[in-house]
Amino acid sequence: MENYVSINSDRLWARLNEVGHIGSDPRGGISRFAWEPPYKEAVMLLIRWIKEAGLTARIDTVGNVFARLEGDDPHAPAVLSGSHFDTVPQGGCFDGLAGVMGALEALVAIKESGLPHKKPLEMVAFINEEASQFLGGTFGSKAICGMLPDDYAFHLRNRQTGQLLSDAMREFGMGLDPERLTESKIDPHAYCGFLEMHIEQGRYLLDADKPFSIVSCVAGIKQFYLHFHGTAAHAGGMAMSDRHDALAAAAAVISAVENLAKECSKDTRGTVGYISVLPCEHNIIPEDVTISVDFRETEDMKWEKLYTDLIEVTKQECAKRGLSWTVETTCDLRPAHCAPELIHILEEAAVGTGFEKDRMISFPAHDSMNMSRIMPMGMLFLRSSNGGLSHCPEEYTTRDDLVIGTQILTNALFIAANREN
Template sequence: MSQLVKINEDRLWSRLYQVGAIGADPRGGVSRFAWEPAYRDAVKLLINWIEKEGIEWRIDSVGNVFARIEGDGKKEPVVLSGSHFDTVPQGGFFDGLAGVMGALEALVAIKESGIPHKRPIEMVAFINEEASQFLGGTFGSKAMCGMLPSDYAYQNRHRQTGQLLCDAMREYGMGVDPDNIEKSKINAKEYYAFIEMHIEQGRYLLDKDIPLSVVEAVAGIKQFYITIKGEAAHAGGMAMKDRHDAMAAAASIATEVERLAYTISPEARGTVGYIESYPGEHNIIAEKCIMPVDFREADYEKWKEMYDQLMNYTEQECKKRGLMWSVNYTCNLEPAPCNKEVQILMDSIAKELKISHNKMISFPAHDAMNMSRIMPMGMIFIRSSNGGVSHCPEEFTTKEDLVRGTSLLANTLLRMASEDILL
């Protein structure tokens, strides 16, 4: 049996709470947004800890923070781990941050252990995953994977102030360069695998009384707006047979979204967040309706089938009512399966550590989705306590569960840096 590395529980918990409090919102919770002063303060504290541990660090051209311990081998690919460092408005201490601090503790514990490993191990703190102010989620990992256009910082504006992202990045400093976003792109051949630890953000593990899960896949996400155009008319004057009612079609389509999610797959998700109606009066037939649709499913064929069936249904509903319709896509992320060998390894190590665990699918999106496009990827979910709530001040994971997850993470990284796990 390979040597197991032991993490420092108190150091992990203390550091998470120290950095987690940065960006405290007077309304409650934490609002630590990318490229803002509070985020800079948090990064400086993170770097201070990294330097005190005698670990090398760097910041790339968009603001992703890296820490690295070397391996004994020559020109070996890097084992990478991390999560996002920003929060939603009035968020909590654990979303994203648990994965960053867990990865940092893993590096420190492995370094302290003196256990030899041939591959380098890196931590990454991704920037702007939540995209709370500058929209377009998982920004940092997209930049690393070469998924952003070179002029992205000149096209994206702050959703409240209208400030260009390029100007916000210049004000932030820390070596970021809005004119060289492409410099953030990594060479996938130099990396062995990516592992992300994250809180579950639900109550599946809580209800089953299990502390963590080895994730099997991150579900694909399709998000789009359907716009339906009909004809406004008097609610009393226009006979039912003569109407071109956009709302009637929208309501029918919204019900079909729910039906498809129930019937396509037992784990699929289908959501219509609202229906925006014009002119929006109680005695006027709706002339136009706009509705956002969100589909999530881990199986690629079923994920695609949900969308295709909805498009056929929308065409039929609008045709029979004499309506025009169009679709505007905002997110189209294919399902991201986790690497099988990584799953087997984490399952084995969890058993060695005597940590109760299971398998599950992630339906929220994570930076791991993007990373899976360029290298083998794995994920660890740790239990969300306090009712499983997240993206709010009440978000909480116990110290014991954070320690269990970080122990699995650290030993997975060490084993992957020491052995030839991937086929």
């Protein structure tokens, strides 16, 4: 590989493993949840490393952590890179953290090299992307992008304890302030782009025997609940023609979710992962049914059409049976398309690796989706080893793959920091 600046692979691997095991769960894996004591321990360690490297550290009003390396032009917009710092319950050491530690190593290596670069470089460790306790994912990047209302922290509660987010933020300390939540919003003009390195969390790269790939798009997500309302009656006494069967309608809609996704494209995802039936007895016709729907698609028009087509199916199936119905949307994220100029920089940064300009789609959501709404965004995926597993203790990315990915990220940040535009 043609390294512009060489990273310290030993330091990278050691640091990732040291901070990655903070929050070890006795049941297995890592449970490092936003605003909880293990998370604060990890943040303090991260800030210590930032300061030891001679970089500028700051933490915003919600808990996002930044490191900054100044450039030769103090007025130039900065290049930002990073990922999330929290985990799911009993998660692994690589989801999110690989991107944070890779970005930190890139900044430290560039500073140590003494090579000039025009634009400032920043690392960010986003808080509460997984939303394991305080629901509503990609919280930190939403705050940065100005996507949260002023009073958000005074309504959201810990799903386990009922604690208000505002109280959790105050207990965390370190300058976090629920009254000043919107002050975490950044000025988009102060940045020229965002790069996120992340593990794939699947087995495309593993099966293709490739250590990394450049992401072309993060698929749009539509998640919603459909509620069907019919009439409970005796399963033997009520004739088929006289029924208002909520579950029969839901079953037809569930089948349509699968069919619409398959007909849309080979990459489209359609999932029903939850169903609630009342009264849920073998000899009673169901009266109330709720199902969840999750659509994922990269093309904007197809993404929208999946939803509208399923709503039409729902109307038809309910009309057949004399049912009423409602829809409750929980996630509505349009596809996030990676910026061509950042894709080209990542390709240039990978010269010498044998890279064949492979590009892939991310179907999981990432903080980069929010960042793409306010600045150019690019993503680099690393191979997930161990069967492609993630969000579990078995999650693993090899040292070699982490090193090659971080070296590409470092090259890309150095190139971007020296580009005129």
